[in-house]
Amino acid sequence: MAHQETDLEKIAGRELPAASELAGRFVLQHHDHRKTDAQYGKIMGNLGFGVDFSDYMARATWTADAGWHNKVIEPYGSIALDPGASVLHYGQEIFEGLKAYRHDDGTVWTFRPSYNGARLNYSGARLAIPELPIEDFIASIVDLVRADQRWVPTGQGASLYLRPFIFASESFLGVRAATRYEYVVIASPSGPYFTNGFKPIEVWVDQKYHRAGPGGMGDAKTGGNYASSLLPKIDAHYRGFDEVLFLDAATNSNLDELGGMNVFLVLKDGSVKTPQLTGNILPGATRSSIIRFLEAQGTAVDECTISLAALREGIEAGEIQEMFACGTAAVVTSIGRIAGENFDLSLPNNTVTRHIYDELTSIQLGNKEDSFGWLYQLA
Numbered sequence: 001m002a003h004q005e006t007d008l009e010k011i012a013g014r015e016l017p018a019a020s021e022l023a024g025r026f027v028l029q030h031h032d033h034r035k036t037d038a039q040y041g042k043i044m045g046n047l048g049f050g051v052d053f054s055d056y057m058a059r060a061t062w063t064a065d066a067g068w069h070n071k072v073i074e075p076y077g078s079i080a081l082d083p084g085a086s087v088l089h090y091g092q093e094i095f096e097g098l099k100a101y102r103h104d105d106g107t108v109w110t111f112r113p114s115y116n117g118a119r120l121n122y123s124g125a126r127l128a129i130p131e132l133p134i135e136d137f138i139a140s141i142v143d144l145v146r147a148d149q150r151w152v153p154t155g156q157g158a159s160l161y162l163r164p165f166i167f168a169s170e171s172f173l174g175v176r177a178a179t180r181y182e183y184v185v186i187a188s189p190s191g192p193y194f195t196n197g198f199k200p201i202e203v204w205v206d207q208k209y210h211r212a213g214p215g216g217m218g219d220a221k222t223g224g225n226y227a228s229s230l231l232p233k234i235d236a237h238y239r240g241f242d243e244v245l246f247l248d249a250a251t252n253s254n255l256d257e258l259g260g261m262n263v264f265l266v267l268k269d270g271s272v273k274t275p276q277l278t279g280n281i282l283p284g285a286t287r288s289s290i291i292r293f294l295e296a297q298g299t300a301v302d303e304c305t306i307s308l309a310a311l312r313e314g315i316e317a318g319e320i321q322e323m324f325a326c327g328t329a330a331v332v333t334s335i336g337r338i339a340g341e342n343f344d345l346s347l348p349n350n351t352v353t354r355h356i357y358d359e360l361t362s363i364q365l366g367n368k369e370d371s372f373g374w375l376y377q378l379a
């Protein structure tokens with residue numbers, strides 16, 4: 001059955017005002033302690049992922065009386081926080097991740113930003129965090145990237161990674177939703193997420209821990225889900241694997257996702273499968289884009305329950321030829337080996353995975369026609 005448009009996709013499909021109309025909502029606070037030319041050159045000449053930050057950050061505060069206010073672009077730097085701030089105790093926090101790309105003509109673009117804006121509010125609804133209007137979300141990205149334009153790198157796999165987040169800053173130790181929140185966007189000039197190019201990663205299937213369970217926060221982008229994934233990831237590293245694939249908590253038998261990436265299978269007949277959105281899986285923008293792009297090129301995509309048993313049989317029988325993980329940070333990453341307590345399997349191929357990676361990054365970098373209207377010009 002063809003993909004049914006999700007609520008996030010519907011919101012993401014709406015027309016957005018141009019950046020020039022939204023610019024200026026977050027007021028630029030000029031300052032004179034931008035990074036020096038030497039610091040700038042050192043960072044841009046050796047891009048890591050998420051390790052260095054730009055000159056500015058976007059900020060706003062929410063209170064019950066004033067709603068979102070004090071929207072500014074201010075110098076990047078430490079945030080003073082009362083030790084009683086509830087985020088530090090109960091983890092009321094949500095985040096997003098998107099990228100600004102520099103095209104060959106020098107212009108700067110981002111990819112489906114209203115999907116991220118809509119998802120921030122979707123996550124916020126689950127964590128009882130007030131809604132941020134999507135146009136304010138986009139404006140914060142526009143204003144920050146315009147202030148930080150020199151930090152948008154060029155080159156294959158390079159981008160200015162943007163990390164919007166909201167956290168509860170009210171100081172109190174009672175357990176209830178806070179009455180004060182901070183919205184912040186920081187920016188990190190970044191190279192590829194995985195430093196070893198297109199080398200396939202090796203994935204450990206965790207049959208002991210889960211990242212999320214039914215009725216939990218699995219489809220919200222919140223730090224808590226990551227906190228629960230860290231120990232399993234250490235275990236997997238210890239065994240020599242790069243990433244963890246989590247199974248569903250209800251039956252411990254079906255594929256959910258990696259700790260921060262969705263997962264796809266490519267079958268011998270060229271069709272593709274991915275776990276359906278059950279509420280325990282994060283609805284990735286990359287997942288959504290890949291499904292739409294594949295369906296548009298005539299590839300069948302089945303969003304369904306995929307059991308570990310069927311995955312193993314499929315790989316052993318040669319029915320499943322490729323597996324890949326996807327998310328904004330790493331885009332598309334081939335999985336070359338998948339193993340668990342009593343199995344260890346290799347995937348022979350990654351041609352389709354490569355094709356998907358090339359198509360998606362070509363659209364993002366402006367090297368291929370954006371027939372889906374996914375790009376949004378920031379500057």
Ligand SMILES: *Cc1c(COP(=O)(O)O)cnc(C)c1O
Nearest residue numbers: 260261262282284285286327328
């Ligand atoms: C962000 C995220 C993804 C990928 O989502 P994209 O929108 O494609 O970046 C997948 N899984 C989890 C748990 C995530 O937090």
